[in-house]
Amino acid sequence: MCIESCEQKLFGDPKIILRISDDVNDDFKSKEIYKYLQLAYFRNGNFAKSLEVTYSFVIYNPDDSMMQKNMEFYDNHRNSSSYMYINRDAKSHQVFFDKGIEAYNVEEYSKAISLFEQALIEFYKAEEECRAVCEGEFYVGTEYPETPPSFHQQIIAHYRKVLECYMTCPVELARTSIKHVSENYLPKHYHYLQFAYSKVNKHDESIECSKAYLLFHSNNEVMQAHVHQQMNAATISPRQDAVEFHTRLQIQSELLKYVYQNFGIQDYDETLLQPYPKEDVDASEPKENITKTELGNKEEELHEQNNDNEVLQEKVEENSYRSGREKNNDIIDSKDQHNERMEVLRKRREADDFQKKDVDISDLLHKPIGHHTIDSNKILTISDGQSLVQPLAEGPILYDYVTLLANSTQMLGPTRFALDGLASNNECQELIDLELAGGLSGDGYRGRASPHTEHELFEGLTVYRAVELAEQGLLPFRSAQLYYDLSERVRAQVKAYFKLKDELYFDYTHLVCRIAIKGQSTDRDDLSHPVHGDNCLLKEDGTCVKDNPAYTWRDYSSIMYLNDEFDGGEFIMTDATARRVKLQVKPKCGRLVSFCAGKECLHGVKPITRGRRCAMALWFTQDPSHDEQSRIEAKKKLNKLRERDEL
């Protein structure tokens, strides 16, 4: 009642306020109105204004051929150099954002920071205004044509419309033309800011921005790596502005989903529920240089997105159109400024292209995936500690005799690490002897002696069999116990390093040796173990799907190597193509590699061309229903054997 009386005072009797038709509204939205306006200005002899309106229209509607022609007319007009190209509808958040990118491109990071920060303030202000408008007038319209809607139907319809309108706000604010919305627009701010802040040594602010970005795309490897890399990251929260926005967006989306699901609404636009769809991590290469290549890509994206703008702005010249200039200072480019900006962009892109260039994999594309790889131009070889900067541990190292060799960042992807010294030379030798004495040909592979390559033999020994043989007096009890204890040592370290809160269970414990078959192993181009993910099936198109018969419940994998007296046999990790090797680790006694079991950690083993390569391979799960039963049995037997020994 109160609102109504205010409105009546201000706008008069609501009954006589005519509703603006959808057609008129649409014309305003698509800026159709400018077509009339440009003609009116032109007829009136106000070329400057006519150009301004035409330009503003064309930026938004680049496909309109009639207005494009008008634009050409102005371009060719003898006085055109004296007119400015002004976008009268430039949104201030976008203006600040574009200028932020310009500053970033010329490496003026402090300036870029203040521009991006201002862009965020403007964005959130505009988003709030947008939502306020959503709460405005509502007409049920034609949705219930036959009978007038009931009170309850009207409420649902209104509620739905308001929520849908809310959800379109961030999308509309990222719109650059009638057909183009700058994808991922808001998160990009945080992406740029995290980089800019770290450049000016504001590391806490940088982490806040990485964490803000991760709210929108929790799988982004670059941001994850950035957060992991920082010791104090756990104590820093994501930016408050992003948290508030993201939380509200999620609530709105949940409410809208509820409306769709509970009021029988089937015909709805699913994209509305998720304005920032998941980033396709698979499609992007693992980034080796944190943020730089990533930002390089973003720039290109932005460049494309602004292309229409740039083509038009290229024709701009310094001039005397004072009033417009004063009014629209921020959105005017002189030709010189513009050319200079383009040159900086071009150089930057060239540098990034160079960085992005890597070994060509096209020759491998017709070969079955996983079986053949090629080393990246920038392949990283981890062979000993000295070749790497002392890494920052992402989680605690439990044993003082252990040294961290590489963290996730240094291993060029998320959820991985390597360390040295987890087993002594004597311990390694004892396990190798154990395998020699009790290992079975093709164990774990239905007895196939060469399950991965015809050039090698494969043998394995489970912890259960080791204990069983010890029980029968065929193997030393001590060695079986050592096998069990060492695997337990690895489990504890993996759980600690990855800071896992839930329990980590063994899924499978295997002592394995791969043996080069003499005489045929030197001239081969296959792998000892083809590239794969441990919980997914690698498809020809490079995707890795968590499906039967893969061990989909596996979460983490670890290999602890026992020796180095062989040729080849490097553990390798590839990029998402599964063909380009980005990283290789040379096995040696006590060296552990640990990594995620999924598609983000595609790995394999290079051919062993001489000798016998032994390792303890362990697969872990957080699903208690897959806790390795035979291992539990083995433990019981070990306890009994110990008691027997002690008696």
Ligand SMILES: O=C(O)CCC(=O)C(=O)O
């Ligand atoms: O032995 C290695 O280095 C890796 C083996 C492996 O990836 C596997 O058995 O799944």
Ligand SMILES: [Fe+2]
């Ligand atoms: Fe594996």
